Amino acid sequence: KEFGEVSLKDIDQLANSSFPLCMRHLFEKLREEHHLKHGGRMQLGLFLKGVGLKLEDALAFWRAEFSQKVGSERFDKEYAYSMRHNYGKEGKRTDYTPYSCQKIVSSTPGVGDHHGCPYRHFSEENLRAALGKMGVGGRTMDDVMDKVRNRHYQLACTLTFEAIHASSCDAGINHPNQYFSDSQKVLKT
Ligand code: SF4
Known part of the structure; x- marks a missing residue:
């Protein structure tokens, strides 16, 4: 599993x-x-x-x-x-699947909403601050912002992953749960 x-x-x-x-x-x-x-x-x-x-x-x-x-x-x-x-315990008992990056990136958060993809939905200032808190800086910060400007949000997320894990992510990030499991793999080895 x-x-x-x-x-x-x-x-x-x-x-x-x-x-x-x-x-x-x-x-x-x-x-x-x-x-x-x-x-x-x-x-x-x-x-x-x-x-x-x-x-x-x-x-x-x-x-x-x-x-x-x-x-x-x-x-x-x-x-x-x-x-x-x-969790599929009520209603039609549909087992809801976690959202992919594609779905999150294309969502349209309104005022007071905090969902969405920060690479797409944050202002540049807020994104820089959030990335700084994750330990991203210098050259990587510039590279990430470059991807964001070109609307390659998942590539920006992949660069962030690689920087803070000091490990490559060849497949690229396409799902938040993939980010999580890849991160756990790196941290547990
Ligand atoms: Fe955006 Fe990364 Fe979340 Fe995907 S995992 S929605 S690219 S922040």
């Missing part, structure tokens, strides 16, 4: 070491604001399912944040259903 199980206690450390920028951003905003709008909940929620967070842990994770903002009662009433739904 490609993705192992991930436990809740490791999630912050994993976010820091192996989440692509789109998911880091959602993760940070959730921790900061104790809330994400629908697009963000879907993008991050399905990604977390893909990395191997089990439903019970996912519910505990979202509940811990949302209850600080809307209260746990409201979380259980309004949000828990759709989280279970994402």
Whole structure:
């Protein structure tokens, strides 16, 4: 099985070491604001399912944040259903698949949304700041911004991956969950 199980206690450390920028951003905003709008909940929620967070842990994770903002009662009433739904436990029991880069890049986040691909949807200033926080700088920063200007967002993400892992990623990044598993492979060897 490609993705192992991930436990809740490791999630912050994993976010820091192996989440692509789109998911880091959602993760940070959730921790900061104790809330994400629908697009963000879907993008991050399905990604977390893909990395191997089990439903019970996912519910505990979202509940811990949302209850600080809307209260746990409201979380259980309004949000828990759709989280279970994402895991195929409610409604049509469709097993929802985590979003690909292509889908995320072509999404259209509105005001107050934090989903989308930062390489495409951030201002240059915000992107530079976010990349700086990941440890990207100097020549790599210029190369990444160059790809962004030419609208090669996934190549920009690939360059970021390669820089912070000091390892090549020949296939290129085409899925946030691929970024995660490739990162874990590099870090565990
Ligand atoms: Fe996320 Fe893909 Fe954009 Fe990288 S290229 S930040 S993995 S959507």
